Structure formats: C-alpha cells, structure tokens
Amino acid sequence: MKKILVVDDEESIRFLYKEELEEEGFIVELAQNGKEALDKLSYFKPDLITLDIKMPVMDGIEALKRIREMERHLPVVLCSAYGEYKQDLTTWASDAYIVKCADLTELKMTIRRLLGIL
Amino acid sequence: MDTSSAYNLLTSLMDLSTSSLPLENRLNQILQSISDYFHSDRCLLMKPDQLKANGFLTRLAQEGNPLWGEGEMGLNEGQILPEEKELLLPGFALLPLLGETSFFGFLYLGFLKSREFSSEEKDLLLLIAKELGRILQSEHYKKEAQRNLSELTALQEIGRAVTSTLNLENLYEQILTTGSKILKARGGVLRIEEKATGELKIKFSLGGYDQNPLDEKIAKRVFFTRTPLLLNHFGEEKASILCAPLLSGRECYGTLTFYNKETTPSTFDQRDSQLLVTMAHQTACSIENALTHHETSSLAQEFEKRAKQFSTLWELNKALLTTVNFERILHLMLTAITLGDGLGFNRAMLFMLNEKEHTLDGTMAVGPDTPEEAGQIWNALSQKKQPLSGLMAQLSNSSPNPSQLNSLVKGIRIPLEQEQCILSRTVLEGRFFNIQFPRYEEGWIQTGCGGPCQLSSEIGCSMGAQLGRNPKAYSFSTVPLWGKGKVIGVIVVDNLYNQNPITEEDLQFLSMFSNQAGLAIENAILYRNLEELHQKLKEMQSHLIHHEKMSALGELSSTIAHEIRNPLVSIGGFARRLYQCVPDEAPEKRYTQIIMTEVSRVEKILGDLLNYTRDEPLTLREVELKDILEETLSMISHKFSDGNIEVIKQYSEDLPRIRGDYHQLKHAFFNLIDNSYQAMRGEGTLSLRLYPLEQDGSSFIRVELEDTGKGIDPENLHNIFNPFYTTKDSNLGLGLPIFHKIITSHQGQIEVDNRPGEGVTFIITFPALEASHEKDISRR
Numbered sequence: 001m002k003k004i005l006v007v008d009d010e011e012s013i014r015f016l017y018k019e020e021l022e023e024e025g026f027i028v029e030l031a032q033n034g035k036e037a038l039d040k041l042s043y044f045k046p047d048l049i050t051l052d053i054k055m056p057v058m059d060g061i062e063a064l065k066r067i068r069e070m071e072r073h074l075p076v077v078l079c080s081a082y083g084e085y086k087q088d089l090t091t092w093a094s095d096a097y098i099v100k101c102a103d104l105t106e107l108k109m110t111i112r113r114l115l116g117i118l
Numbered sequence: 119m120d121t122s123s124a125y126n127l128l129t130s131l132m133d134l135s136t137s138s139l140p141l142e143n144r145l146n147q148i149l150q151s152i153s154d155y156f157h158s159d160r161c162l163l164m165k166p167d168q169l170k171a172n173g174f175l176t177r178l179a180q181e182g183n184p185l186w187g188e189g190e191m192g193l194n195e196g197q198i199l200p201e202e203k204e205l206l207l208p209g210f211a212l213l214p215l216l217g218e219t220s221f222f223g224f225l226y227l228g229f230l231k232s233r234e235f236s237s238e239e240k241d242l243l244l245l246i247a248k249e250l251g252r253i254l255q256s257e258h259y260k261k262e263a264q265r266n267l268s269e270l271t272a273l274q275e276i277g278r279a280v281t282s283t284l285n286l287e288n289l290y291e292q293i294l295t296t297g298s299k300i301l302k303a304r305g306g307v308l309r310i311e312e313k314a315t316g317e318l319k320i321k322f323s324l325g326g327y328d329q330n331p332l333d334e335k336i337a338k339r340v341f342f343t344r345t346p347l348l349l350n351h352f353g354e355e356k357a358s359i360l361c362a363p364l365l366s367g368r369e370c371y372g373t374l375t376f377y378n379k380e381t382t383p384s385t386f387d388q389r390d391s392q393l394l395v396t397m398a399h400q401t402a403c404s405i406e407n408a409l410t411h412h413e414t415s416s417l418a419q420e421f422e423k424r425a426k427q428f429s430t431l432w433e434l435n436k437a438l439l440t441t442v443n444f445e446r447i448l449h450l451m452l453t454a455i456t457l458g459d460g461l462g463f464n465r466a467m468l469f470m471l472n473e474k475e476h477t478l479d480g481t482m483a484v485g486p487d488t489p490e491e492a493g494q495i496w497n498a499l500s501q502k503k504q505p506l507s508g509l510m511a512q513l514s515n516s517s518p519n520p521s522q523l524n525s526l527v528k529g530i531r532i533p534l535e536q537e538q539c540i541l542s543r544t545v546l547e548g549r550f551f552n553i554q555f556p557r558y559e560e561g562w563i564q565t566g567c568g569g570p571c572q573l574s575s576e577i578g579c580s581m582g583a584q585l586g587r588n589p590k591a592y593s594f595s596t597v598p599l600w601g602k603g604k605v606i607g608v609i610v611v612d613n614l615y616n617q618n619p620i621t622e623e624d625l626q627f628l629s630m631f632s633n634q635a636g637l638a639i640e641n642a643i644l645y646r647n648l649e650e651l652h653q654k655l656k657e658m659q660s661h662l663i664h665h666e667k668m669s670a671l672g673e674l675s676s677t678i679a680h681e682i683r684n685p686l687v688s689i690g691g692f693a694r695r696l697y698q699c700v701p702d703e704a705p706e707k708r709y710t711q712i713i714m715t716e717v718s719r720v721e722k723i724l725g726d727l728l729n730y731t732r733d734e735p736l737t738l739r740e741v742e743l744k745d746i747l748e749e750t751l752s753m754i755s756h757k758f759s760d761g762n763i764e765v766i767k768q769y770s771e772d773l774p775r776i777r778g779d780y781h782q783l784k785h786a787f788f789n790l791i792d793n794s795y796q797a798m799r800g801e802g803t804l805s806l807r808l809y810p811l812e813q814d815g816s817s818f819i820r821v822e823l824e825d826t827g828k829g830i831d832p833e834n835l836h837n838i839f840n841p842f843y844t845t846k847d848s849n850l851g852l853g854l855p856i857f858h859k860i861i862t863s864h865q866g867q868i869e870v871d872n873r874p875g876e877g878v879t880f881i882i883t884f885p886a887l888e889a890s891h892e893k894d895i896s897r898r
Contacts, residue, residue, distance in 0.1 A: 012688035019695060054680070081683035083728060099725075100683050102690020102717045 002115050003027040005046035007037040007063065008079070009055040013100075017050065020104050021111070034063025041070065048115060050107070051094070053080040064094060075114040079107065124242055127155045131246060135253045144253070152227065152246060156239070159207065160228035163250070166221055173199040178212065179221050184244065185212040188234045209233035211240075213247035217255030225250055269393055272300030276397050280404035289408055290322040293374070293401045298324055300397070301360065301390055303376035309337050310364075310372035310405070318372060327357065327377040336361050337373040344370055346395050350385040360386040362394045366402035371409075374398045427627055434460060434631060438638040442645040445482075451635040452484035455611060461628055463611040463620075464492065467527045468599070469541060470607040471534075478541055478608060480530035483523045485614075492615040544596040544608045550625045552595045595620050597628050601640040668841075679724040686724075690717035726852035729785070736779040736863060740887060743776060743783075743819060744769055744808060750787040751806075754795065761800030770809040774819050774886035778864045786860035789853035790823060790880060797827025797878065810886065817886040822879055829874035838870070 004026045006017045018028045029044045031037035035058040037049065049067065053060035064076060077096040096110045130151050134144045145163055153161035169175045178185055187210035198206070205212070209229035215222040225247050235243070279292035290308050298306045305325020309318040318337055320328050327333055336359060340347050346362040361375040376394065378384045434454040438447060448468055455466035465485025469478040486492035534542050540551050599607035609632055613620060693713040700706045751765065758765060794804055807822040830838060839858035861868055861882055871879040 010684050010688070013684060013691075016688055016691040016695075020691070081680040083725070100687045101721055102687050102694065102714070104691060104694075 001025065001027050002047040002117070003029065003044060004111065005029050005031060005037060005040060005044055005049045007031045007034065007049060007055070007060070008052040009033055010052075013052075017104075020108070024108060024111075026111075032057075034058030034060060034066070037063055038066055038070075041067065046074070048075045048077065048111060050077045050079050050111075053078060053082060077107070077110055077114065123155060124238075127151055127242075128245070128249075131249055135249060135256075141253075141257050145250075148250065148253075152225075156227055157229075158227040159230045160226065162224075162226040162228075163215075164224040164226060166223050168223070170199050170201065173202050175202060175205075175212075175224065179214055179224070182214050182216060182221070184214065184240075184247070185210075186235055186240065187211065187228075188232070211235060211243055213243055215247055215251040215254060217251050217258065219255070220258070222251055222254035222258070265389070269300075269389075272296075272393070273396060273400070275300065276400055280400060286405070286408045286412060287321075289404060293397075293404075294322050294324050297374065297394075297397055297401075298376055301376050301386070301394065302380040303360070304357075304378040304380060304384075306374070306376040307333060307337070308372065308374055309341070311341070311370070321372075325377065327375070330357065330377075332359070333375065337375055340373050340375075341370060346391055346398075348386055348388070348391045358385050360390055360394050362391070362398035364398050364402035364405060366399065366406045369402070369406065371402050371405050374401060427630075430460060431631055431634065435634050435638075438635060442642050444639070444642040444646050447635070447638050447642045448482045449484065451632075451639070452482060452609075454631070454635075455609065455628065456484050458496070461611075461624070461631060463624075463628075464613045464615045464618075465523060465611065467523070467610040468607055469527075469530070469532065469610070470599075471545060471605060472531075476534050478532040478534065478545065480527035481607070483521070483527035485521070485523050487522045489615050540596055541608050541610065544598050545605045548598050548600075548605050550595060550597040550629055552620055552622065552625055553593060593620055595625055595628075597625060597632050599632050599639065600636040601643075602637075606636060606640065606643075676728060679728050683721070683724060686717050686721055690714060690721070693717065723852070726856060729852075729856055736782060738777050738779060740775045741778050741780050741783065742773070743821060743884070744773060746780065746783050747787060747806060747808065747821070750784050750791060753784075753788060754791055757795055758804070761798075763795070763798060763801065764803045766803060766805045768805070768807045768809075772810070773808060774810055774817055776819060776864070776884045777887055778884070779860075782860045783864065786857045789857040793853050793857070794823060794825035794827060794878070797829075798825050799827070802826035802877075811883065817888070818883050819886045820884075821882040823882075824877060824879040826877040829876055829878055830870070830872045832872070832874060835870065835872055839868075 004021055006014055006021070006028055007030075008014050008017070009032055014030045014032075018030060021028045029040055029046065031040050033055040034051075037051070038058075051060045051063060051067075055063075060078060060080070064078070067074060067076060075095045077098060078094045079098050079100055081100050083099040095114055098107050098110060101107075131148055134148050134151075137144055139147075149161045149163060152158070164175070166179070169179060187206065187208075205226060205228065207228040207230060209232045211225075211227045213225045215225060225243075227243070276293070276296050279296045280289060282288075282292065290310075294306050294308050297303070305323070305327045307323040307328045308321050310321045311317070312319050318334070318341055336347060336349070340361045340363050344363045344365060347359070348361075349359040351358050357377045358379060359375060359377055361373055363373055364371040374394065374397065376386075379386055379390070434450075437450055437454065441447060441450070452466040452468060454460040455463050465483065467483040467485075468481045470481040471477075472479045486495055532539055532541050534545060540553060544551055594610055594612040597609045597611070598605045599609055609628070611620070611628065690713070693710045697707065697710040697714060700710060751767075755765075757763075791804070798804070803826050805822070805824040807820075807824075809820055811818040811820045838854050841852055841855040858868060865885055867883045869881040869883075871881065873879075
C-alpha cells in the first residue's frame with residue numbers, strides 16, 4: 001500500500017483528498033502547512049506528496065525546497081488554485097503541477113503515473 | 119563841277135534816306151540821281167551775296183577801300199573773274215558801302231570813256247557811299263528788329279501752344295501747326311521715341327512729307343547725333359529739310375522736322391535752324407511735362423487698380439480665414455476666382471498633388487456648365503449688386519453644388535511623368551502658363567501627352583483631336599498652388615463663355631491670391647491631419663482605458679479566482695462523492711449532477727478569465743499548424759463523437775510553417791473549435807481547411823473553419839471578440855476573445871464569414887515562415 005502525504009491549509013480539501021485517495025487504495029496522512037508536512041515526513045515516510053502552494057506558516061514553495069534537500073527523489077505533485085506557476089514549477093522541482101479542480105481524475109491519474117501504478 | 123547840283127544831289131539823297139518808300143524804290147531813285155549827276159554809263163548797287171568768292175571784289179570788300187578806275191590800273195588779270203571783267207570799263211568808281219557793323223556791298227559807277235575823278239567828285243562819291251551805307255544799315259536794323267519781333271511772337275505762340283494742353287496727341291498737333299506757321303514751312307513730321315522698342319514713331323505729320331524716303335533716315339541721324347540738320351535744295355523736285363532733336367536736359371525724346379519754306383527760293387537759313395532748335399527745346403520740355411503727367415496719371419491709375427486688387431484680396435482672405443474645413447476652403451477659393459468682383463474668371467478647376475501616387479488629382483471645379491447658365495448667373499449678380507464680403511459670407515454657408523464640370527474634373531488624374539502636359543509642367547516648373555490657343559486646329563500647340571486624359575476635350579490639348587471628339591480649342595491658364603515652400607496643386611482657369619483674353623496681369627493677381635489660398639489650404643490640411651491624429655489619440659486613449667480595465671480586471675479576477683477555486687473544489691468534489699453514493703433512481707442523483715456541472719462551468723469561466731487577463735509571454739518557435747489543429751481536434755473529438763457531428767479535414771500538401779507558441783495556439787484553436795461545437799448543438803458538419811497563400815509577394819498560410827451552426831446574430835457580430843459583451847440569450851463567454859487575443863499576438867488576421875441561420879466560417883491567415891527557414895529546419 002502506497003502512502004500519500006496531503007498538504008493543504010483548507011480542511012475541506014484535505015478531507016476530500018483523503019476520502020478520494022483512500023478509496024483509490026492509498027494510505028493518506030494530512031498536514032495543514034509546509035512546516036507540519038516536514039515534521040511528518042520523517043516518521044510517515046510517504047511515497048508521494050501533494051502540496052498546496054499558498055499556505056500559512058510555511059508555503060508550498062519553501063516546503064518543496066526543504067523536501068528536495070531531504071528527499072531528492074520523492075515525487076511531489078503541486079496542487080494549486082494558481083495556474084500561472086505551472087510551467088515554472090514543473091520544470092523546476094516538482095514532478096507534476098495540477099491546477100485545483102473539482103474533478104480529481106487528473107490528480108489521480110498523475111499520482112498513479114508517478115507511482116508507476118497503471 | 120556844279121556845287122549847287124551837288125548840293126541838290128545830297129539833299130535828294132537825304133530826303134530819300136528818310137522817306138517811307140520801300141527800300142528798293144528809294145535805292146533806284148538814289149542810283150538814278152547819282153547816274154544823272156555823274157553822267158555815268160552804268161550805275162549799280164552790288165549786294166554782298168552777288169559777290170563771287172575769290173574775285174577781286176571780295177578782296178576789295180575785305181580791304182574796305184574805294185577803287186578809282188582811271189586808265190591803267192595794274193590789276194592782275196588772273197585775279198579777276200570773267201564776270202567781273204565787264205565792270206572794268208575804261209573809267210569806273212567802286213566804293214564799298216560800310217555800315218556800323220557790316221559790309222553792305224558796292225556802289226559802282228562805270229564810264230565808257232576813260233576819265234579821271236576830281237578830288238571833289240571823290241569826296242562827293244565817298245559821302246554818297248557813306249550815306250548809302252547808313253541807309254542800308256538802318257534798313258538792316260529795321261529788318262532785324264522786325265524779324266526778332268516775329269520770332270518772339272512765334273516763340274510765344276509755340277509757348278502758348280505747348281502749355282495749352284497736357285494731352286499728348288493735341289500737343290503734337292499744336293507744335294507742328296504752330297511750328298510750320300512760324301517757319302513758313304509747307305509741312306512737317308514729329309517723331310517720338312518708343313521707350314520699349316527704341317524706335318522713332320511718327321506722332322503727327324503735316325503735308326505728307328513722312329512719305330519722303332529721306333525723311334526717316336534724316337530723323338534717325340538727327341536723333342542719334344543729337345545735332346540739328348539743315349539741308350537746302352534749290353528747285354522743285356527735292357524738298358529742303360530742317361530737322362532738330364527734341365532735347366530736354368540729357369533726354370532726347372524724338373525729332374521735329376519741317377519741309378520746304380513757302381518763300382522763294384524755298385530754303386531755310388541758319389536763323390530758321392536756331393529758331394527750330396529753340397522750338398524743339400520748348401517742345402521737348404512740354405513733352406517731358408506731358409509724359410511725366412501721363413506717367414503720373416497712369417501710375418495713379420495703377421495704384422488705384424492695385425488698391426482695388428488688395429482690397430479684393432483682403433476680402434477673399436478674410437473669407438478664407440472663416441473656416442478650416444478643407445472642402446469649404448477649396449470651394450471658397452474657386453468661387454472667389456470665378457466671382458466677377460473677385461478675380462472674374464469664367465471657370466476655375468483645382469488639381470491637388472498626390473505625392474504618394476505622383477499624380478495630379480482633379481479635386482474640385484466651380485463654374486457654369488453652359489453659356490445659358492453663365493448668363494443667368496451674371497444677370498442675377500448684376501441685379502443684386504452685393505458687396506464681395508456679403509457674397510463670400512453667403513457662400514461659406516452654402517454647400518458645393520454638384521455641377522457637371524465638378525464631376526468631370528474629379529474624374530481626372532494626370533501622372534506627373536507626363537511632362538508634356540501643361541498641368542504637370544506647372545507643378546514641375548512652379549510657374550504659371552498662359553495658353554492662348556487659336557480657335558482653329560492648325561494653330562494648336564502640341565501639348566498632347568499621349569495619355570487618355572479627359573481634359574483634352576475641354577482644354578485645347580491636341581489629344582482631343584486624336585480621340586475623335588470635337589474639342590473646343592480655347593485659351594486657358596494654369597497657376598501653381600503653393601503650400602509651405604512647395605507646389606501642392608494646380609489651379610486651371612479659363613474664360614470659356616465670354617472669351618475675354620487672359621492677361622499676364624490677371625495671372626499675377628491670381629498667383630497672389632493662390633499663394634494666400636495655398637496657405638489656407640495647407641492650414642486646412644494640417645488641421646485635418648491634426649483632427650486625424652486627435653481621433654487616433656482618442657482611439658488610443660480608449661484602447662488604453664480598455665487595457666487598464668483589463669489589467670484591473672486581471673488583478674481582481676486573479677485574486678478572486680484563486681479564492682473561489684478552493685471552495686469550488688470542495689463543493690464539486692463532494693458533489694461527485696454524493697453522486698456516486700446516490701442510487702440512480704433517486705431524485706438527488708440529478709441534483710448532485712447539476713451541482714457538478716455548474717461547478718465545472720464556474721471553473722471553466724475562472725480558467726478563461728485568468729487566461730484572458732494574463733499576459734503570458736509567447737514562447738515562439740517554428741510550428742506546424744497542422745499538428746496543432748490535429749492535437750486540438752483530438753482533445754475535443756470525444757465531444758463530437760458523443761453527438762452527431764461530422765468532421766471534414768482538407769489539408770494542402772507542402773504547408774509552410776509559422777512562428778508561434780504551440781500551447782497558446784492550441785488553446786486558441788481549442789476555444790474556436792469549442793465555439794463551433796457549441797453553435798452546432800451536437801449536430802452538423804465541421805469543415806477544416808488548411809492551405810498556403812501568396813499575396814503581394816509574401817507567403818501566408820490560411821486556416822478555414824466552417825460550421826453548420828446557427829450563425830451569429832448580425833447585431834452581435836462586431837462584438838464577438840469583446841470580452842465584456844453578452845446578450846440575454848447568448849452567453850458568448852471568453853472563448854472567442856481569448857482566441858482573438860492569441861491569434862492577433864501571432865500577427866494573424868481573422869475574417870468572419872457569417873451566414874445567419876446557416877453557419878459561420880472563420881478564416882485565419884498567418885504570415886508563413888520563408889522557404890529558406892523551412893530548409894534550415896528540415897536540414898536539422
């Protein structure tokens with residue numbers, strides 16, 4: 001069973017992602033911001049992280065930098081309401097960039113692709 | 119010797135000397151008395167003019183001594199002229215008659231027999247000679263006085279004559295009639311130099327002497343040498359001539375010649391000559407006066423005319439200043455040229471210089487179309503008698519009338535390259551032309567430029583004949599219209615209807631006026647340009663406002679969109695979860711589906727909005743439009759297959775590439791095809807054509823997308839690319855504005871062929887990459 005760490009400051013979104021991804025058969029852990037995500041990284045040891053960008057305490061960009069320092073090859077999917085960073089951030093450090101959307105099909109497919117489950 | 123008879127002789131001599139009898143009678147009687155007294159065989163009084171030069175009498179006259187012929191005289195035979203020999207009778211006395219100032223001749227007493235003169239006789243004869251000298255002297259004085267008096271009277275008469283009039287023609291006549299009366303001449307000729315040509319022209323003549331072949335030659339000689347000439351001929355066949363230059367100060371005005379004295383012999387003497395010189399001088403002064411007067415009055419006339427011209431110019435300029443409207447200024451100008459109180463031409467036509475095309479374009483014309491119309495206009499004007507300013511003011515409020523002439527001229531375009539054409543030459547040489555065409559074809563000047571110019575039939579260009587029309591050969595003039603330092607057009611004027619000749623002066627006035635009008639036109643053009651610029655500025659300003667609106671919208675929408683997106687994810691996401699939980703037959707299934715669809719719609723709107731307002735930089739590279747279209751179609755094809763939509767694709771071979779942003783173009787075409795899909799409501803045919811295009815030497819590639827939807831409401835057509843435009847029954851959305859924005863940022867052109875009720879074809883044309891690029895690319 002693959003483990004996914006969902007990082008988002010909005011509780012309803014965390015809840016939705018958890019429900020949907022667990023239904024897909026993933027073990028899901030949640031974090032409210034970048035800092036909490038970094039804390040949970042060491043003991044949860046996720047196979048993939050979905051990371052929101054705009055968050056209090058520590059934003060997704062900062063968190064992504066820190067994660068890359070610790071786990072070079074851990075797949076990170078940036079999930080943001082902001083579409084305009086898509087091109088920059090996919091090439092820079094994340095493995096995928098998804099503009100948040102009610103239809104999670106794209107997210108699920110991306111996660112599967114990155115985890116090699118097809 | 120008888121002393122008493124000698125006394126008697128002297129007494130009778132004294133009596134005769136003071137007698138009132140004519141001189142000739144008195145002298146005859148005196149000679150008779152002397153002859154009687156001395157019993158002489160011959161008794162003569164020889165006048166000085168009877169003496170022959172070189173004769174001994176002349177010598178004797180110079181010596182002033184008497185000669186007593188008493189026997190052998192010892193006179194040298196060679197010194198005696200043959201006609202003098204008969205005086206040398208055996209006895210004679212020759213006594214010079216001397217007055218106070220001059221020599222009056224000899225008293226001669228001849229005797230057939232030799233005799234000696236006693237001393238008493240000699241004394242008596244000397245006394246008689248002295249008395250005779252005195253008589254002749256006093257007679258001479260008397261004649262002199264009479265002559266002086268008559269000359270003075272004559273000069274006075276001339277003086278009165280020449281000052282009596284300033285009219286030159288009258289003056290000439292007076293001078294000649296008075297002069298010939300004074301000089302007792304049978305006729306005369308007065309010549310005055312024409313300043314312009316330098317020729318001597320006969321101003322007045324008496325007695326037909328101007329027909330004399332010598333007359334002109336003599337006059338010329340006298341004029342150029344400025345010396346009077348006296349030429350006496352004895353006899354009837356040739357005339358005596360007296361000619362003097364008309365000198366006043368340094369100026370020589372002409373010559374005054376008189377012919378044939380009425381006396382016998384018909385000769386003039388030095389006194390006549392002097393008198394003529396005086397007369398000529400007097401005459402010259404009078405002529406000078408008259409000429410000065412003439413000049414002054416013609417100058418005054420000129421000034422008056424100029425003043426009138428200036429006031430006309432002023433009125434016209436004032437009218438021209440009332441407007442900056444280009445058309446109106448042209449109309450005012452041409453009307454001013456044709457107004458009787460203005461410049462008074464019959465018709466005026468304007469050709470403006472088209473610098474871009476290098477042509478003269480007929481712009482406007484004013485003038486009656488027919489002689490009848492011209493007559494009516496002139497009648498109406500002469501009845502109204504309005505001042506110029508009033509007429510002009512009236513004009514500036516009326517609109518140009520659509521005359522035939524106006525439309526004829528508007529249709530004319532003359533290439534400047536046709537240097538034969540007078541109009542072209544007016545521009546190229548920058549001067550006016552006054553073309554005086556004879557009324558008949560033989561005399562025409564060949565101005566035909568060879569081009570099919572409609573002017574040929576109107577303006578006497580020989581082209582008219584070649585075109586087989588019946589041209590009215592007539593006079594016209596052209597004047598360049600000057601703007602700031604350059605010719606901006608040509609004004610053509612004519613007097614077609616009244617056939618008044620056009621003078622240089624008319625043209626100078628027209629030039630003056632057209633210079634002013636040129637400035638007004640130049641100003642109007644500048645004003646028009648200014649207005650255009652102002653309009654552009656206004657457009658740019660509104661564009662800027664639009665742009666500002668857009669960026670404000672961009673900022674606002676980006677903030678709002680992001681804030682809305684998160685809750686939408688939750689709403690939509692949970693709606694999906696609910697949808698899965700709810701059994702198919704439950705009504706909640708539909709409710710949740712509606713929530714899902716609406717959330718998707720809101721998400722799409724947000725996406726479009728962010729895309730439209732964001733100025734994403736283009737990532738340009740060489741792209742194949744065909745690939746982009748194919749990929750776009752594959753993205754949307756599931757929608758087509760859901761409904762009943764057929765897709766027909768026609769791609770030409772060897773399509774050129776374009777330079778563009780692959781993703782943005784894909785986005786643009788996605789929006790366009792999606793729009794067509796929406797329009798067809800799930801049923802119809804979508805045709806996609808792609809082909810290369812050559813235009814004006816450049817290569818393009820064209821995309822045509824044709825749908826069979828309902829078409830666009832013509833009312834909305836011009837708003838389909840407006841992001842804020844919407845109607846109640848159609849929400850156009852941002853799809854087409856985004857499409858438009860992306861295509862135009864790629865220098866693409868969009869045309870819309872709208873067929874309401876049938877469908878729409880969007881035609882998009884991109885500049886193609888050049889062939890060399892293609893090769894480069896294919897090599898790589």
